[in-house]
Amino acid sequence: MFTFILRRLAVVIPTFLGITVLAFALIHLIPGDPVLVMVGERKLDPEFYKAAMTRLGLDQPLYLQYWHYLTGMLHGNLGESIVTHEPVLSEFLKLFPATLELSICAMIFATVFGLAAGVIAATRRGTVLDHGVMGAALTGYSMPIFWWGLILIIVFSVNLGWTPVSGRIDLEFDIAPRTGLMLIDTLLAHDLDAFKSAVMHLILPSIVLGTIPLAVIARMTRSAMLEVLREDYIRTARAKGLSPVRIVLVHALRNALMPVVTVIGLQVGTMLAGAVLTETIFSWPGIGKWLIDSISRRDYPVVQGGILLVATLIILVNLLVDVLYGVINPRIRHAR
């Protein structure tokens, strides 16, 4: 197992270096720089411009800037935001819990409903229910997130009044961030109303962010289940007179889960990409919106550091999935 993890880690290091080059190159390829963006259509004094670029270290050749970025990063220093002057890591740590909380809830929603939909569709193969569930999954997968979010807000928040429109909590509650996870912070503040408010605020964004992963999980579960249900041991189980529920949930689903676990792992990337839009619609103060704002402001350290941190997270999750996969299936672990 240890060599297996080492082998996986050996792939991670060049990937990581590649990401640093990409993150650095992409943001520098976009025309404009932080000073030009800050000044906009206002007057720009050439001396002022020169001084600002020197102070920010942006007058140096690109390879030197990259070198400083890389060495800083290796020392654990991702630099500080050009706009807010706060360290990138500290900004990330302040905002990441919001994205984490939303992603976990969205993933729980997607997994629970995705698995259920997939199992139902597989066991009722070819029926109206199967077509209905898979049709809904395909619709969910194709739905533009922005439109879907606004429709849910108009129906459930404005017309029915069941859920709040946006944000993480009603603003009448001033909850001091301790863990950054609002559900936990409200509990720690012993404020039940605030906790309820936080739960209500999580419902719509979780549904919107979880819709695409739900569709993917449902489709994958269905096809994996169909394959497993054709296996001889299932026929044997049926012949032995086991209850259909037990056959499906214990014998079939457990074996069908292997490809589904991989898909769930891969959805972490999709989810972080989807978070950018979901966070914008629901005014959710997470890292998606933070990165988008930084790109438009050409806040180089934030974009570089932020992308690197997000990419690291995705790499780590994928590594974890690989390891889990190895645990579930020893054949993978021993393959060369």
Add this chain to the structure above:
Amino acid sequence: MRFAPRQLALALAITLAAGTAAAAGKTLIFCSEGSPAGFDPARYTTSTDFDASAETVFNRLSEFEPGSTKVRPGLAEKWSVSADGLTYTFNLRKGVKFHTTAYFKPTRDFNADDAVFTLQRLIDKNLPFNKAAPAEYSYATDMGLDTNIVAVSKLDPYTVQVKLKAVDAAFIQNLAMSFASVQSAEYAEQLLKAGKANMINVEPVGTGPFVFKSYQKDAAIRFEANPGYWRKDEVKLDKLIFAITPDASVRYQKLQKNECQVMAYPRPADLKAMQANPQLAVASQAGFNEGWIAYNVKHKPLDKLEVRQALDMAINKKAIIDAVYQGAGQLATNPMPPTQWSFNKTLKDAPLDVAKAKSLLAKAGVGNGFEITLWAMPVQRPYNPNAKLMAEMIQADWAKIGVKAKIVTYEWGEYIKRSKGGEHDAMTIGWTGDNGDPDNWLGVNLGCEAVGGNNYSQWCDKKFDDLVVKARSLSNQAERTKLYEQAQVVFKEQVPFTPIAHSTVYVPMRKEVTGYKISPFGLTSFYGVGLK
């Protein structure tokens, strides 16, 4: 921090038992459009930044009257100007207190040290504070303060003197702008000693109507009323909260649900529904802005007056206002909005006349038409909500007189850089007034000094420039008005750009909100705003 499940369960149990209710009070929630970059107004240029700091936490030496471009005394009770117009003496207000917060407890009232520190910070790069917290003060530079102020001195604890290099008739207006917000020298000293000078941008301390309480990036900014505010009648709320809501549709839904009581920047498409909603009120005012088409007079054949006149009279402005501004705009004729003093009311647009435009082109020797580039801004601005559509409509108008316009666009920073360098033929651009002074329109956008800068027409007309430069050096408003009116006549004759429209500013709010006034400068402030 790690929490065991048992701890969490215990916390949940206690919570269920307690079930505390939230405090209410007179709280106004404003659905703002974005997160501020920081809370030190001197560093920034946008209303998103100013609304969250300058308009809530701070005061300035002179200030704009709410909802007006008129200046009123602020932290300076009064001021006088020397005969040569180069020395300003400010008499400061006594008994004004800086905010007491968790991070700063003032030991003295506002005085001359604070005014001197505020101005010196903008002009002296070698100030110890500037070395400890290096930053660009680009707005002050833009308004010429860093080069024009030669000395700032304290005459006594409540008198400050400022000496200028050249006469600047708009100096008092400039000091009323958000970037010149007065900082506490005592707080700055405390931060400097603690080695945390940059915290001035994170934890602001001012003398304004609201005290900064907390900020959660991309979520909310919380303020509490300043109980000892020196303009007592201008604080009618207990708490003010900015709910940061970037999407305009979501802001509208929140307003409908009373999750906020005032919202920023509505979508033009939502305005009709908002006006029809009995629970909402929509305040509106002609914007202190203007969108226009600049002609690069250094490029052929735009150097010929007849060509510019022909292009100008071929544009169907009415259709643009209907389609681009969705009716929420006013037709522009002059190089400034009608609410700016010295606006010349006698000027009229040339009537839309395709035949005459063609004959003017023939007279200029380009009767068979020609090709030019027409640049379209890649961003939405208050003065131009959809530059691409505007460019397409003008392209169609010009095609009728045989002018083939190729629409070009660049990333915003690049757009500005290239157009200041004069690479364009014609372009969409515009301006939002900074300080309510006519020079901020005529001098900044059309003066000879501004060629290579904001004078996107690259137009330097001696007659026009002499009038504007002379007006800038006078302090008598009536005399200045005459000169600016004449300058606008020259502008209209020479057509360096075609004024298109002034967009109307709308602020939707709940009916319970009282006393809200729209700032001509596009700011959102809550002076005197209350809730029924």
